[in-house]
Amino acid sequence: MQQSLSDETLAVAERSAEEFSAIHVIESVPIEITEIEGDVLEADGRVKGTVAMSRALVNAQQGLSLNEKRLMMTALRSIDSKKSPYQHGKADGYVTVRVRADEFAAVAALAPRSGEKQAAAAYQGLKEACASLMERKLNYMDGRKRVQLRWVWKATYHDGEGWAEICFSPDLTPHIFLLKSRFVSYQLEFARGLQSIYSWRLLELLMRERDRGILLITVEDLRAVLEIPETYRFADIKRRVVDMAVTELNTKADLVIQWQAIKRGRAVHSLRFEFVENPQGRLGLDS
Structure with a gap:
């Protein structure tokens, strides 16, 4: 025999139904x-x-x-x-x-x-x-x-x-x-x-310093912002990230970029980029 709901249970159910119906999407x-x-x-x-x-x-x-x-x-x-x-x-x-x-x-x-x-x-x-x-x-x-x-x-x-x-x-x-x-x-x-996300992100960092034409950034900050793998040593960063990105931006963007590594002791601590907008304009995608 099925047990009927108590008056208290019915009252709770009715209140819940009223509260639900009061919700407006x-x-x-x-x-x-x-x-x-x-x-x-x-x-x-x-x-x-x-x-x-x-x-x-x-x-x-x-x-x-x-x-x-x-x-x-x-x-x-x-x-x-x-x-x-x-x-x-x-x-x-x-x-x-x-x-x-x-x-x-x-x-x-x-x-x-x-x-x-x-x-x-x-x-x-x-x-x-x-x-x-x-x-x-x-x-x-x-x-x-x-x-x-x-x-x-x-x-x-x-x-x-x-x-x-x-x-x-x-x-x-x-x-x-x-x-x-x-x-x-x-x-x-x-x-x-651009064929590398590193090139694009470096471009944005350079544009951050557009008025000065100089970007000075530590290797640690560059690694963080460009999301460079922790396994990369500086030699890897230079070859796989910086050299490649600078070459691509010099070829495909209206920029002329030069860079150098700055050491603290024997280790490279930071990078200095100097850049200007290319007065001759874009060199072409196939250059």
């Missing part, structure tokens, strides 16, 4: 940042757009692969870093940006094959970067606090349509909007066709 409306319209390239073949971010973001351990970096920075080129995201018309939403396959291809310097609308590698690279971006975190120091946050809280690839939708983490907003001082900016053209 708030729908957050996306703040859609329109991607730069028209051809992704200027008439002279240069990639349109400028990337801007806080110095903390540049100094952070970004944790991005090369394709993820291409995706995130292509999204950032559509943002006016001096404005508030809420100037786009909504006051309670999250920031979302579209990145098209042709934009991704231009930044990666992937030319369409004969008869194809876009290089297949661009679609695949955009799709894979979008899929893995959810797991990526960045780390930086705020005084004595170590801050960790995600780049995005949603990333959607539209299969068959050739574009991705990136929803920035709300905690990232102060690092990419309303930037008035202590921020870093550079033309995305500078990074076009």
Whole structure:
């Protein structure tokens, strides 16, 4: 014989039902940042757009692969870093940006094959970067606090349509909007066709010191920011990271860079980079 519920149990159940029904779901409306319209390239073949971010973001351990970096920075080129995201018309939403396959291809310097609308590698690279971006975190120091946050809280690839939708983490907003001082900016053209994440990250460190034209950084800080494996000795860092990155930036970016190692005792303690913008302009991707 089934035992009936007590009056007390029924009363608790009724109160719980009332409390549950009182919960209201708030729908957050996306703040859609329109991607730069028209051809992704200027008439002279240069990639349109400028990337801007806080110095903390540049100094952070970004944790991005090369394709993820291409995706995130292509999204950032559509943002006016001096404005508030809420100037786009909504006051309670999250920031979302579209990145098209042709934009991704231009930044990666992937030319369409004969008869194809876009290089297949661009679609695949955009799709894979979008899929893995959810797991990526960045780390930086705020005084004595170590801050960790995600780049995005949603990333959607539209299969068959050739574009991705990136929803920035709300905690990232102060690092990419309303930037008035202590921020870093550079033309995305500078990074076009880079084949190493080390080259891209070194570029950002150089752009941090753009006014001076000199970057002085300890080997320890370079290892941390560029996320160089702990197993690398300085000889490995020189050959696999610095020499390779400087050569690539001298070839593919509008920069002329020279560097030297500075020793303390017998060990290399820091690196000094001197750089200027190349007065002759870009030398070409195939140089």
